[in-house]
Every structure is written in structure tokens, then in C-alpha cells.
Amino acid sequence: MSISTQIVDDMVANGINFVTTVPCKQLGGVIDEVEARPEIYHIPSNKEDEGMGLCAGAFMGGKRPCIIMQNTAIGVTINTLVTLTQFYRMPLPMLISYRGELLEPVACQVEMAVHTKALLAQLNIPTYHFHHQDDAKELDAILKYTFMCNKPVAILTDATFWGGY
Amino acid sequence: MIRSEILKEIAPILRPHLVVCNIGLPSQEMHMIDDQPTNFYMLGTMGLASSIGLGVALAQDKTVISIDGDGSVLTNLGTLPTIANNVADNFILMIIDNGSYGSTGDQPTYAGKKTNLTDVARACGCENVVEVQDKDTGAALEAAIASKKMTILVVKCDSGNVKVPVITKDPVVIRDRFMNAIAS
Numbered sequence: 001m002s003i004s005t006q007i008v009d010d011m012v013a014n015g016i017n018f019v020t021t022v023p024c025k026q027l028g029g030v031i032d033e034v035e036a037r038p039e040i041y042h043i044p045s046n047k048e049d050e051g052m053g054l055c056a057g058a059f060m061g062g063k064r065p066c067i068i069m070q071n072t073a074i075g076v077t078i079n080t081l082v083t084l085t086q087f088y089r090m091p092l093p094m095l096i097s098y099r100g101e102l103l104e105p106v107a108c109q110v111e112m113a114v115h116t117k118a119l120l121a122q123l124n125i126p127t128y129h130f131h132h133q134d135d136a137k138e139l140d141a142i143l144k145y146t147f148m149c150n151k152p153v154a155i156l157t158d159a160t161f162w163g164g165y
Numbered sequence: 166m167i168r169s170e171i172l173k174e175i176a177p178i179l180r181p182h183l184v185v186c187n188i189g190l191p192s193q194e195m196h197m198i199d200d201q202p203t204n205f206y207m208l209g210t211m212g213l214a215s216s217i218g219l220g221v222a223l224a225q226d227k228t229v230i231s232i233d234g235d236g237s238v239l240t241n242l243g244t245l246p247t248i249a250n251n252v253a254d255n256f257i258l259m260i261i262d263n264g265s266y267g268s269t270g271d272q273p274t275y276a277g278k279k280t281n282l283t284d285v286a287r288a289c290g291c292e293n294v295v296e297v298q299d300k301d302t303g304a305a306l307e308a309a310i311a312s313k314k315m316t317i318l319v320v321k322c323d324s325g326n327v328k329v330p331v332i333t334k335d336p337v338v339i340r341d342r343f344m345n346a347i348a349s
């Protein structure tokens with residue numbers, strides 16, 4: 001079974017049925033898998049803060065949401081994370097492509113990578129880092145934890161995890 | 166008419182439905198005019214009233230009305246293509262277009278200048294876009310609800326504000342009672 005299939009299986013097993021995505025090459029397989037699943041309403045968004053608004057609404061309407069995005073989006077969404085997701089205490093698993101780590105070919109991505117964990121820590125967002133494929137075994141527990149504590153939770157997945165570019 | 170006069174007039178029409186109120190004065194005015202558990206008040210996060218409302222509408226069957234502003238739609242202009250391409254026939258986006266950023270002191274928006282939000286919504290692919298003058302809002306809103314078709318309602322009105330208290334309700338309380346109202 002591919003790692004993308006395994007990740008989306010864990011989402012479906014945890015009742016996730018509303019997923020918003022912003023395109024990413026590394027997460028392309030996961031996004032295709034999300035689109036293919038009848039259990040999931042897949043709604044691409046134009047910007048990640050818009051996606052978090054959609055997820056907040058869907059959660060209040062009774063769905064279990066998830067956002068799939070790149071780490072650059074942390075820079076875009078800080079206001080939304082603190083004034084909407086955290087202030088109203090809503091759960092939001094964030095499956096994040098951790099660009100700018102080892103094997104990265106594009107220098108500019110490193111500029112955001114060096115701030116990613118510091119920003120997440122500053123925001124008190126529980127953060128998990130998938131570096132080896134085995135690390136994904138924790139996804140099921142991370143998703144349960146997210147919906148238990150009603151917080152945004154970050155899952156960073158780097159290039160080594162995805163097997164390079 | 167200014168926004169608060171329109172909201173006062175349409176409050177009885179909004180009452181039985183789920184309402185997502187934009188940050189700042191729209192939320193504060195709705196809270197003062199007709200506080201309901203079916204109202205979700207945004208206390209921050211400018212621009213996302215339409216996204217939150219669409220999310221609620223896609224997740225369940227009750228009618229959802231987002232009360233948005235011209236300035237906030239301009240802040241999150243990407244919302245219109247998303248709405249157009251994810252049709253929820255229980256969703257009405259009502260844009261109170263007074264051509265100004267009301268909550269920050271009525272600075273002019275581009276919607277009050279060359280940019281026509283009705284045309285923008287249509288160009289984004291929204292199928293039922295209705296532009297009305299302030300005094301016709303109630304009738305247009307009732308028609309949109311009855312149509313059971315996703316509708317973008319652009320309400321042209323005057324800029325101006327009344328004095329209203331800030332909302333001191335805890336956000337988790339607002340969210341919890343809104344969710345209970347949806348589930349009931």
C-alpha cells in the first residue's frame with residue numbers, strides 16, 4: 001500500500017469527511033487519494049486562511065475537517081489560527097508539506113523552513129514531524145488526539161519522508 | 166439606508182435561519198438587534214464570513230446566510246470562485262455593499278469606486294447573483310431563501326454606523342450554542 005493511501009485510510013478511519021487542499025507536488029498523491037474517496041468532500045481553496053474558514057464552518061456544521069497545505073502557509077494563516085481556530089477552540093489537523101528541509105532543491109524554501117517549527121511553537125500548536133515512513137504509524141493517534149483536545153495540530157512531512165523530489 | 170437599518174428590517178427574516186455575521190460592526194449590530202443562538206458572531210479574522218458560511222452550508226441541510234461586507238469580500242476575493250464551484254443550494258452570501266470599510270471608520274473601498282462586486286461574482290462563475298437597493302433587501306432575501314438556490318445578494322446602501330457595544334460573550338460559548346442550534 002502506498003504511503004498516500006495509508007494516510008488517507010487513517011483520515012477516513014478517524015471520520016474525517018471534509019478536506020480542503022492547496023496544491024503541492026509532494027502531497028499530490030494524498031490530494032489525488034482525497035479526491036477519489038467517496039467518504040470525503042474535497043474542496044480545494046485558493047488560499048490557506050480561506051481553507052481554515054471553510055474547515056471552521058464545516059466543523060460547526062457537524063463534519064470532521066482537515067487541511068492539506070505547505071509550510072509556507074504558516075506565514076499566511078497565523079491570524080486565522082489564533083483568532084478563529086484557537087479562539088473558538090476548534091480541532092484542525094494540518095497535514096503539511098515541510099519544504100526547505102534536507103534534499104530541498106529550491107533555496108527560497110529554506111527561508112520559511114527555518115521559521116516553521118519556531119512559529120508553531122510560539123503558537124502553542126502541537127507539532128509532529130514525519131521524517132521516515134515509519135513515523136506515519138503515529139498518524140492515527142495524532143488524529144484522535146486532535147479531535148480530543150479541539151486544537152489545530154501540525155503534521156510536518158519532509159522530503160526524506162516522501163522519498164526525495 | 167445604512168447597514169444597521171437594513172439589519173433591523175430583515176432581522177425577522179433571518180431569525181429562523183443560521184446566520185454567520187462578519188467581524189466588527191455587523192456582528193455587534195446583529196447581536197444588539199436580535200441575538201439568537203442561530204447567529205455565529207465573528208470576533209476576529211476579517212474576510213472569512215463567506216468561507217465559514219459556505220463550510221456550514223456544505224456540512225448540513227439548514228439554510229445559512231452569511232452577512233458579509235464589501236471590504237471583507239475584497240480581503241478574501243478568492244472566496245467567490247470557491248463558492249461558485251462548490252454549489253450549496255442552502256447558502257446565501259449577502260454582501261452589504263456600502264462602499265466603505267465601516268468598522269474602521271468608513272475609509273472608501275475599491276467596491277465604492279471602479280470595482281463592481283456583482284460583476285466580479287458573476288465573472289467568478291456564481292450563477293444567481295442579485296443586486297438590490299437597501300430598501301428592497303427584505304423581499305430579495307425572502308425570494309433567495311424560497312428559491313433554494315445558492316444566491317449571492319449584493320445590497321447597495323449608504324455608509325454609516327450607529328454606536329453599538331462590543332460583544333463580550335466568550336467565543337467558545339458562541340460556538341457551542343451555534344453548534345447546538347444546528348444540531349437541534
Ligand SMILES: [Mg+2]
Binds near residue numbers: 261
Ligand atoms: Mg463596507
